[in-house]
Amino acid sequence: MTVVTTDVAVGVDALRRGELVAFPTETVYGLGADASRPEAVARIFAVKGRPPGHPLIVHLATGDQVAHWARLDHETERRVGLLAERFWPGPLTIVVPRSPRAASATVGGRATIGLRVPDHPVALELLRGFGGGVAAPSANRFGRVSPTLASHVVDDLGGLVDVVIDGGPTRVGIESTIVELVGSEPVLLRPGAIGRGELGEVLGVPVLDGRGGESRAPGMLASHYAPHASVELVTAEDAPAAVAAAVAARPTITVGAIAPLDLSHQPSWRLPARADGYAAGLYRALREADRMGVDLLLIAPPTEGPMVAAVVDRLTKAAAPRR
Numbered sequence: 001m002t003v004v005t006t007d008v009a010v011g012v013d014a015l016r017r018g019e020l021v022a023f024p025t026e027t028v029y030g031l032g033a034d035a036s037r038p039e040a041v042a043r044i045f046a047v048k049g050r051p052p053g054h055p056l057i058v059h060l061a062t063g064d065q066v067a068h069w070a071r072l073d074h075e076t077e078r079r080v081g082l083l084a085e086r087f088w089p090g091p092l093t094i095v096v097p098r099s100p101r102a103a104s105a106t107v108g109g110r111a112t113i114g115l116r117v118p119d120h121p122v123a124l125e126l127l128r129g130f131g132g133g134v135a136a137p138s139a140n141r142f143g144r145v146s147p148t149l150a151s152h153v154v155d156d157l158g159g160l161v162d163v164v165i166d167g168g169p170t171r172v173g174i175e176s177t178i179v180e181l182v183g184s185e186p187v188l189l190r191p192g193a194i195g196r197g198e199l200g201e202v203l204g205v206p207v208l209d210g211r212g213g214e215s216r217a218p219g220m221l222a223s224h225y226a227p228h229a230s231v232e233l234v235t236a237e238d239a240p241a242a243v244a245a246a247v248a249a250r251p252t253i254t255v256g257a258i259a260p261l262d263l264s265h266q267p268s269w270r271l272p273a274r275a276d277g278y279a280a281g282l283y284r285a286l287r288e289a290d291r292m293g294v295d296l297l298l299i300a301p302p303t304e305g306p307m308v309a310a311v312v313d314r315l316t317k318a319a320a321p322r323r
């Protein structure tokens, strides 16, 4: 049975019993378990249907706990300190060499670990109350888009998780930026609300663009960011004509659209032109399109603001050919 609650203490108790607790962060909802208990972590993989070997991010209440999970040389410790000071709590995951105390199952058998202090009052209350590290992937079934509402978690995992803490819609709406501090040069593994340029400024060295390196961050398959509908990208300018053409060409299917403008077409979702506002509504729109049985989804990206690159990354993956 799944308990849906706003009472964080219920989640803290469940984590202590080794149970699964879905909780809001500023990015998306996470599916948490005690990161130091292999059997609790194994349940995350089981209920998500996630293949083993996909490492989990460990969430911490404060940056002071990094030393427990990581094994850092002097320079990496300095770099983590700079990033933590500027961006934590916040939508940034830092991948570093792990200490032997991190359970192998948590990190998918890797020599590294992803760490993050989330910027959400409920997540921080949960992490402080629990005290330890909480391993948490996004709280969706494997292959579905990440949840940005508690009801998305219940749709995907209701009956399979012990507790869902409802903290309302998540603010950022797409997953955290991931930066790897393992070799001599920092590498961006996943773009997010914190940009590559910002990271480089704070570190004082350029951050390489490591996207496409599937083996570096396994589990970043295109299908993770895709609805069931097939997706085609269009520009905002072309969107009205593209929708009309798709409807005319394929009258037997349901054509939907997501765009930063009103398309006067049903079903369609109008999202803000600014990428931060667009990101906040995107996954909800993708899930609604699926629920309405949309077969073909035409999507026009946002046009303004620093998060355009991160949103276009997710949309490009959603539109990529499926396996």
Ligand code: TXA
Binding pocket: 025, 027, 028, 029, 030, 031, 054, 055, 056, 057, 093, 095, 096, 107, 110, 112, 113, 114, 116, 118, 136, 137, 138, 139, 174, 175, 176, 178, 189, 216, 217, 218, 219, 220
């Ligand atoms: O915003 C977020 O990051 C959300 C919230 C819940 O914190 N979490 C999230 O987790 O998106 P997940 O598991 O859905 O995606 C984490 C990504 C995976 O692609 C995984 O491969 C990568 O992070 N990752 C985690 N640990 C890693 C490591 N040690 N080395 C390389 N990649 C890692």
Ligand code: MG
Binding pocket: 137, 138, 146, 224
């Ligand atoms: Mg995920």
